Amino acid sequence: DAGITQSPRYKITETGRQVTLMCHQTWSHSYMFWYRQDLGHGLRLIYYSAAADITDKGEVPDGYVVSRSKTENFPLTLESATRSQTSVYFCASSESGDRGSNEQFFGPGTRLTVL
Amino acid sequence: GNSVTQMEGPVTLSEEAFLTINCTYTATGYPSLFWYVQYPGEGLQLLLKATKADDKGSNKGFEATYRKETTSFHLEKGSVQVSDSAVYFCALSDDPYSGAGSYQLTFGKGTKLSVIP
Numbered sequence: 001d002a003g004i005t006q007s008p009r010y011k012i013t014e015t016g017r018q019v020t021l022m023c024h025q026t027w028s029h030s031y032m033f034w035y036r037q038d039l040g041h042g043l044r045l046i047y048y049s050a051a052a053d054i055t056d057k058g059e060v061p062d063g064y065v066v067s068r069s070k071t072e073n074f075p076l077t078l079e080s081a082t083r084s085q086t087s088v089y090f091c092a093s094s095e096s097g098d099r100g101s102n103e104q105f106f107g108p109g110t111r112l113t114v115l
Numbered sequence: 116g117n118s119v120t121q122m123e124g125p126v127t128l129s130e131e132a133f134l135t136i137n138c139t140y141t142a143t144g145y146p147s148l149f150w151y152v153q154y155p156g157e158g159l160q161l162l163l164k165a166t167k168a169d170d171k172g173s174n175k176g177f178e179a180t181y182r183k184e185t186t187s188f189h190l191e192k193g194s195v196q197v198s199d200s201a202v203y204f205c206a207l208s209d210d211p212y213s214g215a216g217s218y219q220l221t222f223g224k225g226t227k228l229s230v231i232p
Contacts, residue, residue, distance in 0.1 A: 033219070042204065042224035043159075058219070090158055103149070104220055106158035 002026045006091050006107040014115050019078045021110050023091030031094040032074040033058075033104065034066065036087040043090065049074055081114045088112070117142045121205045121223035128195055128230050136190040136226050138179075138205035146207040148172075148181050148188040149220070153202045162190075162203070195230045202227045 004025040034046040045058030047066040065077045092104040121138040147166045151159040163172030168183035177192045205223040
């Protein structure tokens with residue numbers, strides 16, 4: 001399917017477990033992003049990537065790890081899940097190099113519950 | 116750093132009422148400004164955008180004008196419908212001409228709109 005997809009859509013895990021959320025885009029966009037959405041906080045940037053093998057921290061990176069070996073994939077890993085990481089996670093992608101066109105395209109989200 | 120402040124909700128309106136959702140921002144230079152909409156259970160979709168001062172973004176009857184002098188980007192619609200019920204997010208991205216562009220978006224906290232028949 002064309003576009004940006006996330007998997008799984010729903011995940012329940014336990015404290016201390018490792019969890020990986022997947023994100024895949026078919027547009028060959030250079031930039032990819034991970035956000036978390038929580039009531040009262042809106043969307044907060046966790047990590048972003050400007051290209052394959054280039055990643056950088058966002059506003060709330062602690063407890064998360066990312067990698068980007070291929071342009072189309074940008075997995076997010078919670079190394080040891082905590083209850084505070086219960087949230088809805090959104091992946092997004094964006095083209096680069098076109099001034100003023102910073103529009104981001106969002107995936108459908110993954111609802112993660114940490115028990 | 117960049118920040119976006121938008122009016123807190125929830126906002127409840129009757130069908131065909133006029134809608135305004137206020138958004139102000141703090142940023143250096145000339146950021147791009149966006150309104151995103153999130154329908155229940157879905158991801159965010161771009162509603163409209165403006166990339167320079169005095170630009171007006173419009174889509175689906177919604178409008179917003181980039182006001183540099185008041186650092187605002189208020190969302191308006193003349194006649195809302197039940198199908199407009201959603202959460203609306205104002206956002207900005209780095210000035211693309213600043214050379215520091217990381218293409219990050221800074222979001223407001225969102226305003227939930229409910230439209231009743």
